Amino acid sequence: MDPTLAHPRFDAAPPAAAPRLLLDGRPGWQRQGIDGAVVHWTGDAGPALAVARAIAATGFDPARAAAALAATDGHFALAVAGANAVIASVDICRSTPLFHATSPVTGTVIGSDARAVRDAGGATGWDPVPVLEFAMSGYVTGSDTLVRGLRQLRAGELLHVAADGQVRTARWFDYCPAAAAQRSERALREELMAAIDAATDRAIARATG
Structure with missing residues (x-):
């Protein structure tokens, strides 16, 4: 089944400035050019680079990216940056977390270090609902974090930043x-x-x- 048909849930954020990737120099992360795009990846090289090539070849279309991810096995995280768009994703068990924050001032910031993304993305202050969740159950549900404005990619989820700065997330895998x-x-x-x-x-x- 096409995962984009099975899980058509998208969360939109207001348009913002050009995205920034805080992945260079992070432990375990590598960077290389592929078909006119730049891919940052960690984990299994084969699956990560195969998905990156598919993303670049299909013009950063999120539905096709979701299909490529759903057809790939392996443990990895990646962020692929083109001239006008960015797609980032984690694998089905979120073996390497990715965080993101968006504001009109900073644009969208993506990285694997929650504190760095929080500081660069202008995310400040505790978010009372996730804080209450954590206090009651010991964990936070969904893509929220304890910090207002700081989000995390869920297992089997991708993030798409379009040319106009529009930010969307989509699940390409659900464990059910x-x-x-x-x-x-x-x-x-x-x-x-x-x-x-x-x-x-x-x-x-x-x-x-």
């Missing part, structure tokens, strides 16, 4: 076991909340004796 695939997202969310409530009740009962 066969049993869960037959149930709605709402039902799964309700089951998760019920499990969290039950765990909280047990913790309170234990604490109060």
Whole structure:
């Protein structure tokens, strides 16, 4: 199945200035030119460079990039920069995280160091909803982080920065076991909340004796 048809969810951000990649010199990251584009990559070279070539050959089309990523196995992260666009992605287990931040002043900043992206992208202050999530469960859901304006690519997700500065993300892979695939997202969310409530009740009962 075409992953762009199975998962047509895009998150848009306002247009901004030209994107910046904070990947040069980062441990494990390499850089090379491919078909008029510049690819920054880490992890398995074969899959990463094959995807980069597909992205450059298809004119940085996010749907085709998603299809190329979905057809590739391996552990890698990459950011491919062309004359007018950037596509970045992590693999299906997010073996190397990528972060991004966008503002009208800084444009879009992409990198593997959360602090560096936060500082360069103008992301400041705690985001109260993720902070509450983390305080209650020990983790943050979705692409949020604890810092307002600092985002992270989820496993099997790509980021596309277009020529006009428009920023979009799209999932090209979702882990969905066969049993869960037959149930709605709402039902799964309700089951998760019920499990969290039950765990909280047990913790309170234990604490109060």
